[in-house]
Amino acid sequence: MTTSLSKAQSLAQKLIASAAGRSSVMPGEIVSCKVDLAMFHDSSGPRRLKPMLEELGATIWDRSKVVLVIDHYVPAQDDDSRRIVQVAREWAREQRLPHVYDSVGICHVVVPQHGHLRPGMFCVGGDSHSPTGGAFGAYMFGIGSTDMLGVMVNGELWVRVPETIRMEWHGRLAPGVMAKDMMLHMIGRFGMNGSQYQAVEFTGSAVRALPMQERMTLSNMSAELGAQVGLISPDETTYAWLAEHGAECAPGDWHSDAGTAIATHVFDADTLEPQVAAPHSPTHTDGVSRHVGAPIDVAYIGACTGAKLEDLRAAAAVLRGRRIAPGVRLSVAPASAHDQAIAEREGVMSVLRDAGAEVLPTACGACAGYGGSIPDGATVISTTARNFRGRMGSATASVYLGSPYTVAASALAGQISDPREVMA
Incomplete structure (x- = not known):
């Protein structure tokens, strides 16, 4: 059945509506969403959350939905680093966190590689490059320690529904040119506040031709555009990659309806030179x-x-x-x-x-x-x-x-x- 124009929803709207338990949402609305995954690392997590949780006498709402990655201060090279890492490790043991990745890589890469992301999820991360999750059709963005404290206790977070800007790339990248060049070109054109608090959606044949890790680069650096999220609709490439990494799932209706973007910017991948x-x-x-x-x-x-x-x-x-x-x-x-x-x-x-x-x-x-x-x-x-x-x-x-x-x-x-x- 075709979605009516009054109910047409962007991918960002569909993801937020799902997390809010609603059939639809409109840009500008403020809604409360249930969090499917909360990720933080040794710098953003335990050393800040531990004392706040203790002061409140609060406990974590759902340990199975928490991922801790120790990646910023390892290998520890000085006393401050050793203290930060020790706090993270001891707190993880105290809390019996089931998903802890210690010194095995950077959080934005480790989390999807261990099967924690799927299309349709609503996720938060204690790092500004958390929008990486958008490459998998998940609504994921970075939040500060105070907001993360609320998530840790309640498992919910309010969000203002953003408008969507489409970045539509046609053609195909030439040898020697990568997704990083695409992103730098967009940042150079629009600046770091060019999509402030909006959802950026990357589309077009050049995006569909990218392997998953290249798509991750696009979503990751949507933060440099000032966007809250950088989304890519999941396709066969997405689902095959997820299955390979232990996150097999059925395809869903995770794409934008026609006419839901407030602006569409068109680019030619064929002519893009390295940036x-x-x-x-x-x-x-x-x-x-x-x-x-x-x-x-x-x-x-x-x-x-x-x-x-x-x-x-x-x-x-x-x-x-x-x-x-x-x-x-x-x-x-x-x-x-x-x-x-x-x-x-x-x-x-x-x-x-x-x-x-x-x-x-x-x-x-x-x-x-x-x-x-x-x-x-x-x-x-x-x-x-x-x-x-x-x-x-x-x-x-x-x-x-x-x-x-x-x-x-x-x-x-x-x-x-x-x-x-x-x-x-």
């Missing part, structure tokens, strides 16, 4: 041709937006049989132990090491200004999501952003380079 964001903001984005030749000291392949298996494979495609430039440091921090293990079996990690890469632990590392420290005054090109001053640790470093292809090509040349020329 580079200059210091000190992702909004400072242009095509790589505008930056070719800028010298670099450090190339960093890491973070939830740049070191998943697809990212590691991309870097290896550039670096295979080659060595990085003298004087350049290439650091690789795989996004999860799962992805690193596959990359090891495929020979991808050997390619990276043979090229001169230093392999760091599977953690947030330098993306969060911790681990794999960036030298003062260094010029860096990185696969991370943000390049704000001091974001990667050193306030005097200058950080460019690019895809794994671009970062790898730049490591080879010792200067920002177009990966398509290396791969030709």
